[in-house]
Amino acid sequence: MKVLVAVKRVIDYNVKIRVKSDQSDVETSNVKMSMNPFDEIAIEEGVRLLEAGTAKQLIAVSVGPQPCQETLRTALAMGADRGIHVKCDTTVEPLAVAKILKAIVAREKPDLVILGKQAIDDDSNQTGQMLAALLDWPQGTFASKLALGDGHAVVIREVDGGLETVKLTLPCVVTTDLRLNTPRYASLPNIMKAKKKPIDALSPADLGVDITPRLTTLKVVEPAKRQAGIKVDSVATLVAKLRTEAKVI
Numbered sequence: 001m002k003v004l005v006a007v008k009r010v011i012d013y014n015v016k017i018r019v020k021s022d023q024s025d026v027e028t029s030n031v032k033m034s035m036n037p038f039d040e041i042a043i044e045e046g047v048r049l050l051e052a053g054t055a056k057q058l059i060a061v062s063v064g065p066q067p068c069q070e071t072l073r074t075a076l077a078m079g080a081d082r083g084i085h086v087k088c089d090t091t092v093e094p095l096a097v098a099k100i101l102k103a104i105v106a107r108e109k110p111d112l113v114i115l116g117k118q119a120i121d122d123d124s125n126q127t128g129q130m131l132a133a134l135l136d137w138p139q140g141t142f143a144s145k146l147a148l149g150d151g152h153a154v155v156i157r158e159v160d161g162g163l164e165t166v167k168l169t170l171p172c173v174v175t176t177d178l179r180l181n182t183p184r185y186a187s188l189p190n191i192m193k194a195k196k197k198p199i200d201a202l203s204p205a206d207l208g209v210d211i212t213p214r215l216t217t218l219k220v221v222e223p224a225k226r227q228a229g230i231k232v233d234s235v236a237t238l239v240a241k242l243r244t245e246a247k248v249i
């Protein structure tokens with residue numbers, strides 16, 4: 001079985017996001033970037049399938065500027081066999097990423113594609129679903145457990161109020177939720193080994209995909225600052241304030 005995992009390079013989840021002064025976007029220059037956390041979970045799941053002997057090959061794909069190769073090296077150090085970098089320097093919207101992944105699926109013919117449930121920069125939660133629709137493949141989104149059987153995958157999904165179990169025919173698309181696994185840290189020997197693993201470089205044009213954005217960002221602003229709280233001296237004052245000022249009762 002061949003597994004393809006999509007990994008996005010995003011602002012590190014520990015960084016305090018700053019908005020550019022012209023409100024066009026968030027600041028990314030001189031900011032620590034890392035692999036999207038849900039994609040680390042996707043790679044970890046792929047590596048576990050390799051270790052279990054269920055998967056024979058694990059390929060990591062990243063779409064974006066040159067430094068995406070660092071993200072791919074991280075995936076290779078965690079255990080992926082090879083990388084594919086689709087280089088583009090402009091914003092790539094989820095639909096364009098899904099079209100690029102579809103073209104790579106046509107070349108690589110994987111049995112399973114694993115993506116994160118969402119990228120923590122755009123919070124779109126769209127790419128996996130769009131890819132499944134474009135391929136006309138079954139999808140198991142928000143997976144908290146994945147088990148592969150003969151020609152099928154069983155995915156336990158985290159839904160409101162409980163867990164849903166779905167059985168999908170392979171090939172299929174799975175997107176990861178937080179509780180699927182805990183990603184490993186790459187060991188130093190594996191980081192060294194990853195330097196020798198191959199990364200193919202492609203462009204969207206090589207894959208016949210037009211990545212022209214379809215959406216226009218009007219402006220990006222910081223969230224409103226939280227107001228300081230106050231102490232009230234009695235329950236009666238609290239109730240009065242909730243009624244007349246907060247207007248919540």
Ligand code: AMP
Pocket residue numbers: 006007008009036038039042061062063064092094097114115116117118119120122123124125126127128
């Ligand atoms: P999104 O739909 O943008 O929230 O992203 C969902 C998932 O799609 C991510 O967790 C990645 O697995 C994948 N993805 C999105 N954008 C990219 C990208 N530029 N390169 C590789 N994978 C991506």
